Amino acid sequence: MGKIKFDYSNAKDFIRDHEIDMIEKQVSDAKEYLLSRKGPGNDFLGWIDLPVDYDKEEFVRIKKAADKIKSDSDVLVVIGIGGSYLGSRAVIEGLSNNFNNKLDKEVRKAPEVYFAGHNISGTYVKQLIDVIGDRDFSVNVISKSGTTTEPGIAFRIFKKLLKDKYGKEEANKRIYATTDKARGALKTLATDEGYETFVVPDDVGGRFTVLTAVGLLPIAAAGIDIDEFVKGFQDGREMFLNAPFKENPAMLYAAIRNILMRRGKGMEILANYEPNLHFISEWWKQLYGESEGKDGKGIFPASVDFSTDLHSLGQFIQDGSSNHFETVLNVEEPELDIVLEAEENDLDGLNYLAGKSMNFVNQNAMKGTILAHVDGGVPNLRFDIPKMDAYHLAQLFYTFESACGMSGYLNCVNPFDQPGVEAYKKNMFALLGKPGFEDRREDLLKRL
Numbered sequence: 297m298g299k300i301k302f303d304y305s306n307a308k309d310f311i312r313d314h315e316i317d318m319i320e321k322q323v324s325d326a327k328e329y330l331l332s333r334k335g336p337g338n339d340f341l342g343w344i345d346l347p348v349d350y351d352k353e354e355f356v357r358i359k360k361a362a363d364k365i366k367s368d369s370d371v372l373v374v375i376g377i378g379g380s381y382l383g384s385r386a387v388i389e390g391l392s393n394n395f396n397n398k399l400d401k402e403v404r405k406a407p408e409v410y411f412a413g414h415n416i417s418g419t420y421v422k423q424l425i426d427v428i429g430d431r432d433f434s435v436n437v438i439s440k441s442g443t444t445t446e447p448g449i450a451f452r453i454f455k456k457l458l459k460d461k462y463g464k465e466e467a468n469k470r471i472y473a474t475t476d477k478a479r480g481a482l483k484t485l486a487t488d489e490g491y492e493t494f495v496v497p498d499d500v501g502g503r504f505t506v507l508t509a510v511g512l513l514p515i516a517a518a519g520i521d522i523d524e525f526v527k528g529f530q531d532g533r534e535m536f537l538n539a540p541f542k543e544n545p546a547m548l549y550a551a552i553r554n555i556l557m558r559r560g561k562g563m564e565i566l567a568n569y570e571p572n573l574h575f576i577s578e579w580w581k582q583l584y585g586e587s588e589g590k591d592g593k594g595i596f597p598a599s600v601d602f603s604t605d606l607h608s609l610g611q612f613i614q615d616g617s618s619n620h621f622e623t624v625l626n627v628e629e630p631e632l633d634i635v636l637e638a639e640e641n642d643l644d645g646l647n648y649l650a651g652k653s654m655n656f657v658n659q660n661a662m663k664g665t666i667l668a669h670v671d672g673g674v675p676n677l678r679f680d681i682p683k684m685d686a687y688h689l690a691q692l693f694y695t696f697e698s699a700c701g702m703s704g705y706l707n708c709v710n711p712f713d714q715p716g717v718e719a720y721k722k723n724m725f726a727l728l729g730k731p732g733f734e735d736r737r738e739d740l741l742k743r744l
Protein backbone atom coordinates (compact mmCIF):
# COMPACT_ATOMS: atom_id res chain seq x y z
CA MET A 297 0.00 0.00 0.00
CA GLY A 298 1.32 3.40 -0.95
CA LYS A 299 1.80 6.58 0.98
CA ILE A 300 0.43 9.97 0.14
CA LYS A 301 3.14 12.43 -0.80
CA PHE A 302 3.47 16.19 -0.56
CA ASP A 303 5.25 18.05 -3.35
CA TYR A 304 6.10 21.75 -3.20
CA SER A 305 8.53 21.88 -6.12
CA ASN A 306 6.16 24.27 -7.88
CA ALA A 307 6.32 26.70 -4.97
CA LYS A 308 10.11 26.78 -4.75
CA ASP A 309 10.47 29.82 -6.98
CA PHE A 310 8.37 31.79 -4.49
CA ILE A 311 10.31 30.77 -1.39
CA ARG A 312 13.91 31.12 -0.26
CA ASP A 313 15.76 28.10 1.13
CA HIS A 314 16.49 29.84 4.42
CA GLU A 315 12.75 30.36 4.99
CA ILE A 316 12.28 26.60 5.00
CA ASP A 317 15.34 26.06 7.18
CA MET A 318 14.14 28.64 9.68
CA ILE A 319 10.52 27.53 9.84
CA GLU A 320 11.53 23.90 10.38
CA LYS A 321 12.31 24.66 14.02
CA GLN A 322 9.00 26.49 14.45
CA VAL A 323 7.06 23.56 12.97
CA SER A 324 8.91 21.12 15.21
CA ASP A 325 8.02 23.29 18.20
CA ALA A 326 4.38 23.40 17.11
CA LYS A 327 4.38 19.60 16.81
CA GLU A 328 5.93 19.33 20.25
CA TYR A 329 3.21 21.64 21.63
CA LEU A 330 0.61 19.26 20.23
CA LEU A 331 2.28 16.08 21.45
CA SER A 332 3.13 17.40 24.91
CA ARG A 333 -0.38 18.82 25.13
CA LYS A 334 0.89 22.16 26.37
CA GLY A 335 -0.65 24.47 23.74
CA PRO A 336 -4.01 26.27 23.81
CA GLY A 337 -7.02 24.03 23.22
CA ASN A 338 -5.18 21.07 24.73
CA ASP A 339 -8.39 19.51 25.99
CA PHE A 340 -9.32 18.82 22.35
CA LEU A 341 -6.37 16.71 21.31
CA GLY A 342 -8.08 13.31 21.41
CA TRP A 343 -7.75 13.07 17.62
CA ILE A 344 -3.96 12.64 17.86
CA ASP A 345 -4.08 9.10 19.26
CA LEU A 346 -7.59 8.21 18.11
CA PRO A 347 -6.30 5.90 15.33
CA VAL A 348 -4.83 3.56 17.94
CA ASP A 349 -6.89 4.56 20.93
CA TYR A 350 -10.45 4.31 19.64
CA ASP A 351 -13.25 2.54 21.46
CA LYS A 352 -12.91 -1.02 20.09
CA GLU A 353 -16.17 -2.20 21.63
CA GLU A 354 -18.07 0.65 20.04
CA PHE A 355 -16.35 -0.08 16.73
CA VAL A 356 -17.91 -3.56 16.72
CA ARG A 357 -21.30 -2.04 17.55
CA ILE A 358 -20.93 0.40 14.67
CA LYS A 359 -20.40 -2.48 12.25
CA LYS A 360 -23.45 -4.31 13.64
CA ALA A 361 -25.64 -1.22 13.37
CA ALA A 362 -24.38 -0.65 9.82
CA ASP A 363 -25.29 -4.24 8.90
CA LYS A 364 -28.76 -3.79 10.35
CA ILE A 365 -29.27 -0.57 8.40
CA LYS A 366 -28.08 -2.29 5.22
CA SER A 367 -30.49 -5.15 5.75
CA ASP A 368 -33.63 -3.26 6.79
CA SER A 369 -33.36 0.10 4.98
CA ASP A 370 -33.50 1.27 1.38
CA VAL A 371 -32.50 4.74 2.52
CA LEU A 372 -30.36 6.13 5.33
CA VAL A 373 -30.90 9.77 6.27
CA VAL A 374 -27.83 11.21 7.99
CA ILE A 375 -28.71 14.32 9.97
CA GLY A 376 -25.95 16.69 11.06
CA ILE A 377 -24.07 19.86 10.20
CA GLY A 378 -20.44 21.03 10.19
CA GLY A 379 -18.16 18.48 11.76
CA SER A 380 -21.13 16.20 12.35
CA TYR A 381 -21.74 16.00 8.61
CA LEU A 382 -18.82 16.87 6.35
CA GLY A 383 -16.47 13.98 7.17
CA SER A 384 -18.92 11.21 6.40
CA ARG A 385 -20.17 12.98 3.29
CA ALA A 386 -16.59 13.52 2.08
CA VAL A 387 -15.74 9.84 2.48
CA ILE A 388 -19.01 8.45 1.15
CA GLU A 389 -19.06 10.68 -1.92
CA GLY A 390 -15.29 10.42 -2.34
CA LEU A 391 -15.32 6.64 -2.49
CA SER A 392 -18.66 5.88 -4.11
CA ASN A 393 -19.85 5.85 -7.66
CA ASN A 394 -20.57 9.42 -8.81
CA PHE A 395 -24.18 8.35 -9.38
CA ASN A 396 -24.40 6.07 -6.35
CA ASN A 397 -27.97 6.69 -5.33
CA LYS A 398 -29.11 5.91 -8.88
CA LEU A 399 -27.58 2.41 -8.90
CA ASP A 400 -29.59 -0.74 -8.21
CA LYS A 401 -29.46 -1.65 -4.53
CA GLU A 402 -27.93 -5.04 -5.49
CA VAL A 403 -25.02 -3.29 -7.18
CA ARG A 404 -24.54 -0.75 -4.40
CA LYS A 405 -25.04 -3.37 -1.65
CA ALA A 406 -25.98 -0.56 0.71
CA PRO A 407 -28.85 1.85 1.21
CA GLU A 408 -29.08 5.15 -0.60
CA VAL A 409 -27.56 7.75 1.72
CA TYR A 410 -28.96 11.27 1.92
CA PHE A 411 -27.91 14.10 4.18
CA ALA A 412 -30.21 16.49 6.03
CA GLY A 413 -29.92 19.00 8.84
CA HIS A 414 -27.10 20.88 7.12
CA ASN A 415 -29.42 23.62 5.85
CA ILE A 416 -32.74 25.15 6.84
CA SER A 417 -34.44 24.75 3.49
CA GLY A 418 -38.04 23.57 3.60
CA THR A 419 -37.81 22.79 -0.10
CA TYR A 420 -34.83 20.48 0.43
CA VAL A 421 -36.51 18.54 3.21
CA LYS A 422 -39.85 18.26 1.39
CA GLN A 423 -38.10 16.94 -1.70
CA LEU A 424 -36.07 14.46 0.32
CA ILE A 425 -39.25 13.15 1.91
CA ASP A 426 -40.61 12.62 -1.61
CA VAL A 427 -37.46 10.78 -2.67
CA ILE A 428 -37.80 8.39 0.27
CA GLY A 429 -41.44 7.84 -0.67
CA ASP A 430 -42.85 4.69 0.95
CA ARG A 431 -39.51 2.93 1.11
CA ASP A 432 -37.90 1.64 4.29
CA PHE A 433 -35.53 4.05 5.94
CA SER A 434 -33.44 4.73 9.04
CA VAL A 435 -32.02 7.88 10.55
CA ASN A 436 -28.60 8.58 12.01
CA VAL A 437 -28.85 11.86 13.90
CA ILE A 438 -25.47 13.33 14.81
CA SER A 439 -24.76 16.30 17.05
CA LYS A 440 -21.92 16.63 19.52
CA SER A 441 -23.64 19.39 21.47
CA GLY A 442 -27.08 17.91 20.89
CA THR A 443 -28.50 21.40 20.65
CA THR A 444 -27.70 22.64 17.12
CA THR A 445 -30.72 24.19 15.43
CA GLU A 446 -30.40 22.86 11.86
CA PRO A 447 -30.12 19.14 12.70
CA GLY A 448 -32.63 19.64 15.51
CA ILE A 449 -35.27 20.85 13.08
CA ALA A 450 -34.55 18.08 10.55
CA PHE A 451 -34.62 15.42 13.25
CA ARG A 452 -38.05 16.53 14.45
CA ILE A 453 -39.38 16.05 10.94
CA PHE A 454 -37.78 12.68 10.14
CA LYS A 455 -38.49 11.33 13.62
CA LYS A 456 -42.19 12.04 13.09
CA LEU A 457 -42.07 10.49 9.64
CA LEU A 458 -40.58 7.31 11.11
CA LYS A 459 -43.14 7.23 13.91
CA ASP A 460 -46.06 7.69 11.52
CA LYS A 461 -44.75 4.96 9.26
CA TYR A 462 -43.61 2.32 11.74
CA GLY A 463 -45.15 3.20 15.12
CA LYS A 464 -43.10 4.39 18.06
CA GLU A 465 -41.38 1.14 19.01
CA GLU A 466 -40.07 0.22 15.55
CA ALA A 467 -39.29 3.90 14.79
CA ASN A 468 -37.05 4.05 17.84
CA LYS A 469 -35.14 1.02 16.56
CA ARG A 470 -34.46 2.84 13.31
CA ILE A 471 -32.97 5.90 14.98
CA TYR A 472 -29.25 5.92 15.73
CA ALA A 473 -28.08 8.87 17.80
CA THR A 474 -24.44 9.97 17.83
CA THR A 475 -23.83 12.57 20.52
CA ASP A 476 -22.08 13.46 23.76
CA LYS A 477 -21.83 10.58 26.19
CA ALA A 478 -23.69 12.40 28.95
CA ARG A 479 -24.89 15.88 28.04
CA GLY A 480 -27.29 17.64 25.67
CA ALA A 481 -30.87 17.42 24.52
CA LEU A 482 -30.18 14.62 22.05
CA LYS A 483 -28.57 12.45 24.71
CA THR A 484 -31.57 12.97 27.00
CA LEU A 485 -34.01 12.12 24.22
CA ALA A 486 -31.97 9.07 23.17
CA THR A 487 -31.97 7.76 26.73
CA ASP A 488 -35.71 8.39 27.16
CA GLU A 489 -36.63 6.75 23.86
CA GLY A 490 -34.05 3.97 23.92
CA TYR A 491 -32.28 4.81 20.65
CA GLU A 492 -29.02 3.03 20.01
CA THR A 493 -26.41 5.67 20.82
CA PHE A 494 -22.82 6.28 19.82
CA VAL A 495 -20.40 8.67 21.44
CA VAL A 496 -18.63 11.78 20.27
CA PRO A 497 -15.62 11.82 22.61
CA ASP A 498 -15.26 14.90 24.84
CA ASP A 499 -11.71 15.56 23.69
CA VAL A 500 -12.36 15.47 19.93
CA GLY A 501 -13.75 18.68 18.39
CA GLY A 502 -16.47 18.32 15.74
CA ARG A 503 -14.25 18.91 12.71
CA PHE A 504 -11.80 16.21 13.88
CA THR A 505 -14.45 13.49 14.38
CA VAL A 506 -14.47 11.62 11.09
CA LEU A 507 -12.76 8.64 12.76
CA THR A 508 -15.32 8.51 15.58
CA ALA A 509 -18.85 7.12 15.29
CA VAL A 510 -19.77 10.50 13.76
CA GLY A 511 -18.08 9.45 10.53
CA LEU A 512 -17.80 5.71 10.93
CA LEU A 513 -21.46 4.72 11.21
CA PRO A 514 -22.66 6.44 8.02
CA ILE A 515 -19.47 5.40 6.21
CA ALA A 516 -19.89 1.75 7.21
CA ALA A 517 -23.62 1.81 6.41
CA ALA A 518 -22.70 3.08 2.93
CA GLY A 519 -20.69 -0.12 2.44
CA ILE A 520 -17.19 1.32 2.87
CA ASP A 521 -14.48 -0.69 4.62
CA ILE A 522 -13.90 1.02 7.97
CA ASP A 523 -11.06 -1.35 8.92
CA GLU A 524 -9.08 0.01 5.98
CA PHE A 525 -10.08 3.52 7.04
CA VAL A 526 -8.65 2.95 10.53
CA LYS A 527 -5.48 1.46 9.03
CA GLY A 528 -4.97 4.54 6.86
CA PHE A 529 -5.40 6.80 9.89
CA GLN A 530 -2.85 4.70 11.79
CA ASP A 531 -0.31 4.99 9.01
CA GLY A 532 -1.01 8.71 8.62
CA ARG A 533 -0.32 9.11 12.33
CA GLU A 534 2.90 7.08 12.11
CA MET A 535 4.08 9.37 9.32
CA PHE A 536 3.25 12.49 11.31
CA LEU A 537 4.93 11.19 14.46
CA ASN A 538 8.05 9.63 12.99
CA ALA A 539 8.97 10.91 9.53
CA PRO A 540 11.76 13.50 9.47
CA PHE A 541 10.73 17.04 8.53
CA LYS A 542 11.73 16.77 4.85
CA GLU A 543 9.69 13.57 4.39
CA ASN A 544 6.81 14.49 6.64
CA PRO A 545 3.82 15.64 4.53
CA ALA A 546 2.00 17.23 7.47
CA MET A 547 5.03 19.17 8.72
CA LEU A 548 6.04 20.32 5.24
CA TYR A 549 2.51 21.38 4.35
CA ALA A 550 2.18 23.37 7.59
CA ALA A 551 5.56 24.96 6.92
CA ILE A 552 5.08 25.95 3.29
CA ARG A 553 1.55 27.32 3.63
CA ASN A 554 2.68 29.50 6.54
CA ILE A 555 5.72 30.77 4.64
CA LEU A 556 3.38 31.70 1.79
CA MET A 557 0.90 33.36 4.15
CA ARG A 558 3.65 35.46 5.69
CA ARG A 559 4.51 36.56 2.17
CA GLY A 560 0.96 37.90 1.72
CA LYS A 561 -0.73 34.85 0.23
CA GLY A 562 -3.80 35.00 2.45
CA MET A 563 -5.96 32.55 0.51
CA GLU A 564 -5.46 28.88 -0.24
CA ILE A 565 -7.41 27.26 -3.03
CA LEU A 566 -7.78 23.49 -2.81
CA ALA A 567 -8.19 22.08 -6.30
CA ASN A 568 -9.24 18.63 -7.48
CA TYR A 569 -9.63 17.02 -10.89
CA GLU A 570 -12.11 14.31 -9.84
CA PRO A 571 -15.70 15.39 -9.16
CA ASN A 572 -16.19 13.00 -6.27
CA LEU A 573 -13.49 14.83 -4.29
CA HIS A 574 -15.78 17.85 -4.01
CA PHE A 575 -16.82 17.15 -0.43
CA ILE A 576 -13.27 16.43 0.66
CA SER A 577 -12.66 20.09 -0.09
CA GLU A 578 -15.78 21.02 1.87
CA TRP A 579 -14.51 19.03 4.85
CA TRP A 580 -11.07 20.64 4.51
CA LYS A 581 -12.64 24.11 4.41
CA GLN A 582 -14.34 23.61 7.76
CA LEU A 583 -11.20 22.08 9.25
CA TYR A 584 -8.97 24.99 8.29
CA GLY A 585 -11.57 27.76 8.34
CA GLU A 586 -12.74 27.13 11.91
CA SER A 587 -9.29 26.22 13.16
CA GLU A 588 -7.27 29.11 11.76
CA GLY A 589 -9.63 31.99 11.03
CA LYS A 590 -9.60 33.88 14.32
CA ASP A 591 -8.02 36.77 16.19
CA GLY A 592 -7.97 38.70 12.90
CA LYS A 593 -5.64 36.10 11.35
CA GLY A 594 -5.60 33.05 9.11
CA ILE A 595 -5.51 31.76 5.54
CA PHE A 596 -8.92 31.80 3.86
CA PRO A 597 -9.65 28.24 2.64
CA ALA A 598 -11.38 28.16 -0.75
CA SER A 599 -11.87 25.32 -3.21
CA VAL A 600 -12.42 24.60 -6.88
CA ASP A 601 -13.39 21.56 -8.93
CA PHE A 602 -11.29 21.33 -12.09
CA SER A 603 -11.49 21.26 -14.99
CA THR A 604 -15.07 22.56 -14.46
CA ASP A 605 -14.02 25.72 -12.64
CA LEU A 606 -11.17 26.44 -15.04
CA HIS A 607 -13.98 27.75 -17.20
CA SER A 608 -15.24 30.08 -14.49
CA LEU A 609 -12.74 30.87 -11.72
CA GLY A 610 -9.70 29.88 -13.78
CA GLN A 611 -9.41 33.40 -15.15
CA PHE A 612 -9.22 34.91 -11.66
CA ILE A 613 -6.77 32.36 -10.32
CA GLN A 614 -4.47 32.89 -13.31
CA ASP A 615 -4.76 36.60 -13.70
CA GLY A 616 -6.64 38.28 -10.86
CA SER A 617 -5.36 39.81 -7.64
CA SER A 618 -2.47 37.65 -6.53
CA ASN A 619 -3.12 36.92 -2.87
CA HIS A 620 -3.60 33.19 -3.27
CA PHE A 621 -1.78 29.90 -3.61
CA GLU A 622 -3.14 26.61 -4.81
CA THR A 623 -3.02 23.10 -3.36
CA VAL A 624 -3.88 20.28 -5.75
CA LEU A 625 -5.28 16.91 -4.76
CA ASN A 626 -3.85 14.60 -7.40
CA VAL A 627 -5.26 11.07 -7.60
CA GLU A 628 -2.48 9.11 -9.29
CA GLU A 629 -4.55 6.11 -10.27
CA PRO A 630 -8.21 6.98 -10.76
CA GLU A 631 -10.56 4.03 -10.42
CA LEU A 632 -11.81 3.82 -14.00
CA ASP A 633 -10.86 5.10 -17.42
CA ILE A 634 -12.14 5.29 -20.95
CA VAL A 635 -10.14 5.37 -24.18
CA LEU A 636 -11.05 7.92 -26.86
CA GLU A 637 -11.64 6.74 -30.41
CA ALA A 638 -11.04 8.35 -33.80
CA GLU A 639 -14.00 9.62 -35.82
CA GLU A 640 -14.16 9.40 -39.58
CA ASN A 641 -14.50 13.12 -40.21
CA ASP A 642 -12.59 14.94 -37.54
CA LEU A 643 -14.91 17.94 -37.37
CA ASP A 644 -14.18 18.78 -33.74
CA GLY A 645 -10.45 18.30 -34.33
CA LEU A 646 -10.15 15.82 -31.47
CA ASN A 647 -8.75 12.89 -33.47
CA TYR A 648 -5.29 13.71 -32.19
CA LEU A 649 -6.51 12.25 -28.90
CA ALA A 650 -7.56 8.91 -30.40
CA GLY A 651 -6.07 6.04 -28.44
CA LYS A 652 -5.48 8.28 -25.44
CA SER A 653 -7.53 7.86 -22.29
CA MET A 654 -9.60 10.44 -20.45
CA ASN A 655 -7.32 10.10 -17.43
CA PHE A 656 -4.35 10.91 -19.65
CA VAL A 657 -6.14 14.04 -20.88
CA ASN A 658 -7.11 14.97 -17.31
CA GLN A 659 -3.53 14.48 -16.03
CA ASN A 660 -2.21 16.75 -18.76
CA ALA A 661 -4.91 19.32 -18.03
CA MET A 662 -3.63 19.26 -14.45
CA LYS A 663 0.06 19.51 -15.38
CA GLY A 664 -0.58 22.32 -17.86
CA THR A 665 -2.76 24.23 -15.41
CA ILE A 666 -0.22 23.98 -12.61
CA LEU A 667 2.52 25.43 -14.81
CA ALA A 668 0.23 28.16 -16.15
CA HIS A 669 -0.76 29.16 -12.61
CA VAL A 670 2.86 29.14 -11.48
CA ASP A 671 3.68 31.40 -14.43
CA GLY A 672 0.80 33.63 -13.32
CA GLY A 673 2.39 34.05 -9.88
CA VAL A 674 0.39 31.38 -8.05
CA PRO A 675 2.57 29.03 -5.98
CA ASN A 676 1.44 25.45 -6.30
CA LEU A 677 1.45 22.71 -3.67
CA ARG A 678 0.38 19.17 -4.45
CA PHE A 679 -0.70 16.08 -2.58
CA ASP A 680 -0.23 12.89 -4.58
CA ILE A 681 -2.78 10.29 -3.54
CA PRO A 682 -1.89 6.85 -4.96
CA LYS A 683 -5.52 5.68 -5.13
CA MET A 684 -8.92 6.83 -3.97
CA ASP A 685 -9.74 4.21 -1.36
CA ALA A 686 -10.53 4.24 2.34
CA TYR A 687 -6.90 3.63 3.28
CA HIS A 688 -5.35 6.49 1.33
CA LEU A 689 -8.14 8.92 2.03
CA ALA A 690 -7.67 8.29 5.75
CA GLN A 691 -3.95 9.04 5.47
CA LEU A 692 -4.82 12.31 3.78
CA PHE A 693 -7.33 13.18 6.51
CA TYR A 694 -4.87 12.58 9.32
CA THR A 695 -2.22 14.56 7.46
CA PHE A 696 -4.60 17.49 7.07
CA GLU A 697 -5.67 17.28 10.73
CA SER A 698 -2.15 17.20 12.12
CA ALA A 699 -0.94 19.91 9.72
CA CYS A 700 -3.89 22.02 10.82
CA GLY A 701 -2.99 21.71 14.50
CA MET A 702 0.63 22.70 13.81
CA SER A 703 -0.36 25.44 11.42
CA GLY A 704 -2.65 27.06 13.98
CA TYR A 705 0.11 27.02 16.59
CA LEU A 706 2.56 28.50 14.06
CA ASN A 707 0.18 31.40 13.71
CA CYS A 708 -0.28 31.64 17.50
CA VAL A 709 -4.00 30.86 17.56
CA ASN A 710 -5.95 28.19 19.40
CA PRO A 711 -6.85 25.86 16.50
CA PHE A 712 -9.38 23.91 18.54
CA ASP A 713 -12.11 26.43 19.35
CA GLN A 714 -14.58 28.35 17.16
CA PRO A 715 -15.91 31.30 19.20
CA GLY A 716 -16.84 33.28 16.09
CA VAL A 717 -19.53 30.82 15.05
CA GLU A 718 -21.80 31.91 17.89
CA ALA A 719 -22.48 35.45 16.58
CA TYR A 720 -24.88 34.48 13.81
CA LYS A 721 -26.59 31.97 16.04
CA LYS A 722 -27.41 34.58 18.69
CA ASN A 723 -28.91 36.88 16.06
CA MET A 724 -30.92 34.06 14.52
CA PHE A 725 -32.27 32.99 17.91
CA ALA A 726 -33.19 36.59 18.76
CA LEU A 727 -35.03 37.11 15.47
CA LEU A 728 -36.85 33.79 15.85
CA GLY A 729 -38.05 34.82 19.30
CA LYS A 730 -36.15 32.24 21.34
CA PRO A 731 -36.68 32.85 25.06
CA GLY A 732 -33.68 34.55 26.67
CA PHE A 733 -32.79 36.67 23.62
CA GLU A 734 -35.38 39.47 24.08
CA ASP A 735 -32.98 42.40 24.46
CA ARG A 736 -30.93 41.47 21.44
CA ARG A 737 -34.14 41.00 19.47
CA GLU A 738 -35.21 44.57 20.14
CA ASP A 739 -31.82 45.93 19.07
CA LEU A 740 -31.81 43.89 15.90
CA LEU A 741 -35.36 44.70 14.88
CA LYS A 742 -34.48 48.40 14.99
CA ARG A 743 -31.71 47.75 12.49
CA LEU A 744 -33.75 45.73 10.00
Ligand SMILES: O=P(O)(O)OC[C@H]1O[C@H](O)[C@H](O)[C@@H](O)[C@@H]1O
Binds near residue numbers: 377440586
Ligand atom coordinates in the same frame (compact mmCIF):
# COMPACT_ATOMS: atom_id res chain seq x y z
O1 LIG B 1 -22.19 18.49 16.36
P1 LIG B 1 -22.86 19.78 16.70
O2 LIG B 1 -22.73 20.11 18.15
O3 LIG B 1 -24.29 19.79 16.25
O4 LIG B 1 -22.12 20.91 15.94
C1 LIG B 1 -22.11 21.03 14.56
C2 LIG B 1 -21.26 22.19 14.12
O5 LIG B 1 -21.87 23.36 14.57
C3 LIG B 1 -21.19 24.46 14.97
O6 LIG B 1 -21.82 25.64 14.88
C4 LIG B 1 -19.71 24.50 14.98
O7 LIG B 1 -19.17 25.68 14.48
C5 LIG B 1 -19.07 23.34 14.29
O8 LIG B 1 -17.75 23.23 14.71
C6 LIG B 1 -19.82 22.08 14.56
O9 LIG B 1 -19.18 21.02 13.90
